[in-house]
Amino acid sequence: MRCSPLSTERPKPTPAKAPLFRATAGTALGYLGWETLEALRTLGGMTLLAGAAFRWLGQFARGRAKLTRFRWAAIVAQMVRVGVDAVPIICLTIFFIGVIIVLQMAHVLDQFGVIRYVGSVLGVSVVRELGPLLAAMVMSGFAGAAIAAEIGTMNVSEEIMALRAAALDPVAFLVVPRLLACMLMIPVLTVMADFVGILGGFTTAVGLLHIPANVYLEKTIEYLVNKDMVTGLIKAEAFAMLICLVACYQGFRVTGGAQGVGRATTQSVVLSVVYIIAADCFFTTLFYFFWP
Amino acid sequence: MTETATTATAPGTTDLVLTVEHVAKSFAGTPVLTDVSFVVRRGETAVIMGPSGCGKSTLLRILAGLYRPDAGRVVLFGQDLAQLSREGLDALRKRCGLVFQFGALYNSLTVGENIALSLREHTELAEEVIAIMVDMKLQLVGLQGIQELLPGELSGGMHKRVGLARALALDPELLLYDEPTAGLDPVMTGVIDRLIIDLRRALGVTSVVVTHDMRSAFALADRMLMLHQGEVVAEGTPQEMQKSEHPVVKQFVSGAPEGPIQVDRVVGLP
Numbered sequence: 001m002r003c004s005p006l007s008t009e010r011p012k013p014t015p016a017k018a019p020l021f022r023a024t025a026g027t028a029l030g031y032l033g034w035e036t037l038e039a040l041r042t043l044g045g046m047t048l049l050a051g052a053a054f055r056w057l058g059q060f061a062r063g064r065a066k067l068t069r070f071r072w073a074a075i076v077a078q079m080v081r082v083g084v085d086a087v088p089i090i091c092l093t094i095f096f097i098g099v100i101i102v103l104q105m106a107h108v109l110d111q112f113g114v115i116r117y118v119g120s121v122l123g124v125s126v127v128r129e130l131g132p133l134l135a136a137m138v139m140s141g142f143a144g145a146a147i148a149a150e151i152g153t154m155n156v157s158e159e160i161m162a163l164r165a166a167a168l169d170p171v172a173f174l175v176v177p178r179l180l181a182c183m184l185m186i187p188v189l190t191v192m193a194d195f196v197g198i199l200g201g202f203t204t205a206v207g208l209l210h211i212p213a214n215v216y217l218e219k220t221i222e223y224l225v226n227k228d229m230v231t232g233l234i235k236a237e238a239f240a241m242l243i244c245l246v247a248c249y250q251g252f253r254v255t256g257g258a259q260g261v262g263r264a265t266t267q268s269v270v271l272s273v274v275y276i277i278a279a280d281c282f283f284t285t286l287f288y289f290f291w292p
Numbered sequence: 293m294t295e296t297a298t299t300a301t302a303p304g305t306t307d308l309v310l311t312v313e314h315v316a317k318s319f320a321g322t323p324v325l326t327d328v329s330f331v332v333r334r335g336e337t338a339v340i341m342g343p344s345g346c347g348k349s350t351l352l353r354i355l356a357g358l359y360r361p362d363a364g365r366v367v368l369f370g371q372d373l374a375q376l377s378r379e380g381l382d383a384l385r386k387r388c389g390l391v392f393q394f395g396a397l398y399n400s401l402t403v404g405e406n407i408a409l410s411l412r413e414h415t416e417l418a419e420e421v422i423a424i425m426v427d428m429k430l431q432l433v434g435l436q437g438i439q440e441l442l443p444g445e446l447s448g449g450m451h452k453r454v455g456l457a458r459a460l461a462l463d464p465e466l467l468l469y470d471e472p473t474a475g476l477d478p479v480m481t482g483v484i485d486r487l488i489i490d491l492r493r494a495l496g497v498t499s500v501v502v503t504h505d506m507r508s509a510f511a512l513a514d515r516m517l518m519l520h521q522g523e524v525v526a527e528g529t530p531q532e533m534q535k536s537e538h539p540v541v542k543q544f545v546s547g548a549p550e551g552p553i554q555v556d557r558v559v560g561l562p
Contacts, residue, residue, distance in 0.1 A: 070405075070412050158396035165356050165390040166410050166458075167382035 042271055045253070046245040052171040053179050053245075065172065075177040082143040082178070083185030087192065090138045094193045097130055098122060098200025106209055118205055119198075119216040120223035126197035127228045133280060134197075135189040136239035139182065140272040144247040147178050148268035151251025152261040160252070170252075179244045186240035187233050194232070227291065235283045239276045246272045307333050308367075309466055309498045310355065315364035316522070317350055324350050326522035328364070332466075337492055337499040339509045341544060342519035343553050348502040349393065351519070352470050355500065356390045357381050369465070386414055389459030393470040395451035397443040403430070403454050404439030410461040429457040433487060449480040456487065467491070469501040473508045485511045506545060510534070518544065520553065 059065040101122050109115045151174055154160050163170050198220060205211045250268040254260040310332040317325045324347040332338045342348050353359045354366060357373045366373045368384055376384065397406050407426045411417055417425070430436050433453040438446075446454060452472060459467060472488065473481040485508045492499055503509050509516060509530075516533045518526040520540045526533070533541055543551030 068412055070409075154399075157399065158392055158394065159398050161353070161358060162390070162392060162396040162398070164358055165385060165388075166461075167385040168409070168413055169382075 039271065039274070042246065042249060043275075045249040046242075049171065049175060049245050049249050049252075050241065053175045056169070056172045056176055071173070071177060074173075075180055078177050078181035079185055081146065082139065082181045083189060086135075086138050086142045086185075086189060089142070090135055090189055090193050091196045093138065094126070094131065094134050094197040095200035097134065098126065098197040098202075099204045101125060101130075102201040102204045102209070106205075115209065116211055116215050117219055117223075118209070118211065119201065119218075119220035122201040123198055123220040123224050124228060126201075127194045127224060127232050129232070129280075129284075131194040131197055132186075132190045132232045132236035132239060133276070135186060135193045135236060136243060136276050137273065139186065139189065139240065140243045140269055140276065143178075143182060144243045144268050144272050145265050147244065147247035148250045149261055149265045151248055152254035152264045155252060155254045156257055156261060175244075175248045178248065179241065182240040182244040183237060186236045190233060190236040194229075231283070231287050231291070235280060238279050238283065242275045242279060243272045246275060309334050309369060310500070311365075311367040312355070313365040313367075315351070315354060315361045315366060317347070317354060317359060317361050319350075323522055325354075325361075328519070328522070328524055330517055330524055330527065332498060332500055334498055335492075335496055336514040337488070337501060337512050339501045339503060339513035339516045340519055341503060341506070341509050341516060343544070344504060346519050347522055348504075348519060349470050352390070352468050352500070352502050356388055356468055357385060358390075386410075386462050387465050389462070389464035389467045391452070391456050391459045391467065391469045391472060393474060395443070395455035397446075397451065397454055397458070399443050401443075402439060403435075403441050403443065403446070406443070406454065407458045407461050410458070414462060425461070429460050430454075432460060432491070433457045434483070449476050449483070452476070452484060453487070456484075460491070463495070465497060467497050467499045469499065469503075471503055471505075472501060473503065473505045481505065481508055484508070488512055506547070 056065055060067060102118050105118050105121050106115055109118055109121070151160070154174070160170050160174075163173055202213070202216055202220075205216050206213050247268040250264040250271070254264045308331050312331070313329050315325055315328045316323070328351060330338070340348055340351065350359065354361050355368070357366075357368070357376075360374070369387060371380065371384060373381065373384070397403075398409065401409065404423075404426050407429050408422050411422045411425060415422075426439060427436065430438065433456050435450060435453055435457070438450070438454075443451065443454070456469075456472070467488075469488065473484050476484065488499065488501065489512065491497060499512075501509075501512055510533075513530050516528060516530055517524050518533070518538070518541050526536060526538045526541045528536065534545065536542060536545070539552050542548075543553055
């Protein structure tokens, strides 16, 4: 029997470093700094997560990782949850937005005597901007929150630990199907949003403003170019990646039970809205100068 | 497999499944493990005892390669965990089964899918074979025919047994149990203890059991280790531990409220 001498002294816990938050929370500048740090930390974590996910996809493409039937089913299930379930809400909101823009623009355009161009204004703004943006916003509420809550709950109930203990990579298992689902569904949702938005404007213009249907459609198509659709879709893809990665990252770093899951869910929606707008601004500027 | 009686077995001997040398781990500046060293030999059941929050679960997770120790070395099946690539670590994990304290079953999957997951992902077996194997694993833990149930529909004892069946899926050589009987009634505790003993007898698996349940500790152990203040303070056979004069062991075995183990010290998993 082996015995080590029993120390009577209890190990002294090293003093926990005063969290930056407590030291700075009182001031507005401190708050701003804290939030910036948080956003940057999330961005860093997301980058690592994206790296891991794409590395896995790379291995899969080279035949070094396999996708079992079970995981194909997971991807399809995620596509339904992320994409199909969001369809009604996207249709409803973008339809209203089409109506709103046409009515708002009608007066201005009428003053210039070009009310027939209302279709062009709506078409361009929906396809370039509002379609992708709204699809992404709805997706962040639908998919982002669900992903963060789901992965967070799995984290709390040690399911992620169990996956790792069974030599199953949580990134391949949880992040990859969700990322693929988001990235595959967002173009579909965006194109759908574009059509429904234009339809909303069309019904208003024809029904309320008495613009001839053929004039409206003609003006809509005349001013839309391929570039509008392509830039819209590029932005939408970026939004989808941001939404999924923010949500996965927030889910993975949940600590502290149900409260932690709630916090991660809120944080993931809030952060993805911020990131979406920021990315939108970035891409719009980029396209403005480099792809006029 | 004969058991060597000498404790001075040199590391690297094929008989050793697990060697832990001076492992330390702290969370957010709070030391949980300070200096833990022990070995586990092939075929034996080692029980690590200690009060709640003394770092037993943390230790088990370090053994499974889930946490990286701040200091020290863990050698599993002759391989140093710190030296391994992720693929190497995954290969070792397939040879270990970790039984979680609360089961940690995948809640969105049925019992059958929970057990089949490792088989589907890590083997090329046909679905029919996997179905038979799942049935066999459930039979081992005495729960046939519940493949279609969801984890939410199971009782606490069933949860733990399904967790055990899942850990057995790939026929591991080493089983790591985290509090296998905590929170169960005495009868279910007896059932689980019997199950662990039977598994060892039938399959010859090496087991490391972490527990604070003294009854099951004495029922299961070939060798017992007492963890206190982040160190292994005593080690011996159940008989030796029963008669031990070591103050920590004595207090823990008798369950005395007064002694070196102080209950106000709450250090554990974050």
